[in-house]
Amino acid sequence: MSPIEFTPVDEPLVRRAAAVVERARRLGLTLVTAESCTGGLLAAVLSEAPGSGTQLHGGFATYTKAQKTVALDVPADLLARGTAVCEPW
Known part of the structure; x- marks a missing residue:
């Protein structure tokens, strides 16, 4: 079994997230994340701010590509042209 790697939500990350949240507040914006490989880590870091x-x-x-189409309205034909994680997108 491979060793488990842990991604810390450490102070520098939370400080950066706090700056993003504060800037969004000043600009009257709200934040919603759409993630795949990060598995929700960005939302987790932002939620600490x-x-x-x-x-x-x-x-x-x-x-999955199917879920990206259903939940995020990513066109299926776009996803069919390559992997969900590729440089052109």
Whole structure:
């Protein structure tokens, strides 16, 4: 069995997230994430930031091409042209 790798939500990440959340607040914007390989880590980091309760409205972690089409309205023909994670997109 391979060793398990842990991604820390450490202080520098939370400080950067706090800056993003604060900027969104100042600009009157809200945040929603759409993630795949990160498995929701971006939303988790943003949720640690002060003020995220008003600016972060949620997130999606989608892995399959079918789910990307259903949940995020990514065109199926676009996903059929390559992998879900590829440079052209």
